[in-house]
Amino acid sequence: MIELQGDFESTYNHIIAELRKQKIHFVNESQVTREQSLFIREYFKTKVRSDLIPIMLNQVKIFPELKDQSIYFAVKMHAEANNAQIKYALIEIPRKLPRFVPLPVKDDKICIMLLDDVIRANLNDIFRTLHVTGIEAYTIKMTRDAELDIDNDVSLPLLDKISQSVKMRKMGDPVRFIYDKDMPADLLRLVMRKLKLKKSDNLIGGGRYHNFKDFISLPDFGHSELVYQPIKPLDHPDIDSTGSIMKRMRQGDFIVHYPYQSFHYIIDLLREAAIDPMVSSIRITLYRVAFNSKVTNALINAAKNGKNVVVIIELQARFDEENNIYWATKLKEEGVKVIFGVQGYKVHAKLCLITRKENGKSIYYANVGTGNYNENTARIYSDEGLFTTNQKIAFEIKQVFNFFENNLRKYNYQHLLVSPISNRKTFLRLIQVEIRNAKAGKEAAIFLKMNNLVDQQMILKLYEASQAGVKIRLIIRGICCLIPGVAGLSENIKAIAMIDRFLEHSRVYMFHHGGKELCYISSADWMARNLDFRIEVSCPIQDEKVKKEVQDIMEIQWKDNVKARAHNADLSNDYRKVRENESIRSQTEIYHYLQRHLTEVQQQQALAKNNLSK
Secondary structure, three states: OHHHHHHHHHHHHHHHHHHHHOOEEEOOOOOOOHHHHHHHHHHHHHHHHHHOOOEEOOOOOOOOOOOEOOEEEEEEEEOOOOOOOEEEEEEEOOOOOOOEEEOOOEOOEEEEEEHHHHHHHOHHHHOHHHOOOEEEEEEEEEEEOOOOOOOOOOOOOHHHHHHHHHHHHOOOOEEEEEEEOOOOHHHHHHHHHHHOOOOOOOEEEEOOOOOHHHHHHOOOOOOHHHOOOOOOOEOOOOOOOOOOHHHHHHOOOEEEEEOOEOOHHHHHHHHHHHHOOOEEEEEEEEOOOOOOOHHHHHHHHHHHOOOEEEEEEOOOOOOOHHHHHHHHHHHHHOOOEEEOOEOOEEEOOEEEEEEEEEOOEEEEEEEEEOOOOOOOHHHOEEEEEEEEOOHHHHHHHHHHHHHHHOOOOOOOOOOOEEEOOOHHHHHHHHHHHHHHHHHOOOOOEEEEEEOOEOOHHHHHHHHHHHHHOOEEEEEEOOOEOOOOOOOOOOOOEEEEEEOOOOEEOOEEEEEOHHHOOEEEEEOOOEOHHHHHOEEEEEEEOOOHHHHHHHHHHHHHHHOOOOOEEEOOOOOOOOEOOOOOOOOOOHHHHHHHHHHHHHHHHHHHHHHHHHHHHO
16 A cells, blocks of 8 residues: 555656646645735635634544544644744544645646645635644545445434445544645654554555545646546437437347437437337436436436336446435435335446337336446446347346336346346356367357456466366456466466556456357456446346447457556556557547438438439
């Protein structure tokens, strides 16, 4: 951890130096000009000061509880000219204020100041009534246990239990305490004593600044060349933007690749279902939804239009509990039937099912995804969404929803793989098929993409497959506990990771299967929690056109040599080497692949229209 922190600070300092070359300067309170100092003083008075209420540590018997992940200043003051009397204080840095304060531009030089340093520059103003002669402030931060402690009181509804637990999370048990390594020894001793911390606790001497996640909202300074240019989501070539999505679904399966193609197709589908007089019900799983969610608004309108709307909402979606509690309450108020998952299991599957009456029969329209029904993350997460009216698939999705409504009844699934029932055992069986084929001298191959590969049983089975001669390729963005390329163990396994503009989030599982290629998209990683302790769904891609599209994109990703790193035994994870004139950045290439396909279809349609007009 300490080594990683050192690497991080080195990288941060490098970025700051590179920004200086672009005339963008981060300055602290000791580096400002007189003009900037006047601006900072005024900004502090009008925007910041009213949100700061110091706690005088000399005057309180009980040290205030430090909130999880909040930044605080531990302040030391010399109240007399001879430094005989020392006072101590605690100030919480307001989280609702912008972390970055742009200063007036002069001579094309852009200066920006962190809120922390704006407060440091005005400490004398805060404590002016104490007549201090010297004042210092040092950053401290407490990380607390974020696990929810769910009350076992059976008389309380789950919603109330989660709400209470979320409130208590901010005061969970401390797991790490970070302090400015330049903090004076007496101030550190005081804080440790007040917090009842011991040297044996997880104490880390860090830098001047914390909560670097705030840098995701760093202003662009008007330097468009330093930021990614917006990418306009492509239209889907098989969908008429002015027509019915459900009509298009009846013509055959299609898949949407986010964020390269637009998430609005999901919104349009829900909107269409909400107003279609033949639609009787909409069922959907929600794990993480946007704060201002168009998905939930469409569901509410459907309920108002008399549809039977059932939402399976996971209240224990880590760090999204408050947002999900809000939407669960709102949906219930608007007449939506809300179900809080399955006791003992998180519902992580991404499913939507629409029931429509056609010719006296119930016809099912389904969407299965690898990512959340969240229009915000769909702009930055790389995911897949299958639209299908394959009634065998859709009926089994209905069975999953029936299980949510009646946990006592069990169902058999012939097509879907559902955790904790069949994901693990089916994938183990499919690996075994490849092993058997390889031993028989037949072609055998496995191509997998997921966020994390951790499960020991699945890894051991892949090792066995490698030893049998199965060619295995892995795209693992995050944690990969499998070690590829080890002689006698995994020499037939290659593994890469990609970190780029979009977060690689889709899970795709492909097996050669004796030439009868099997392809699944899934919500599940190969981790024990996904395979055994969550409700997850892996869906087969049965349409050959859609399957080829998914395979093509997987092959493009495998060829990446710009943003791809190779997983290896020594954990160096070096970037792949780029050969001359062979630079392949997969996310850019996927966009171009889909764009070319769109252009081809548009040209064919234009040609057909011209022929008709003649």
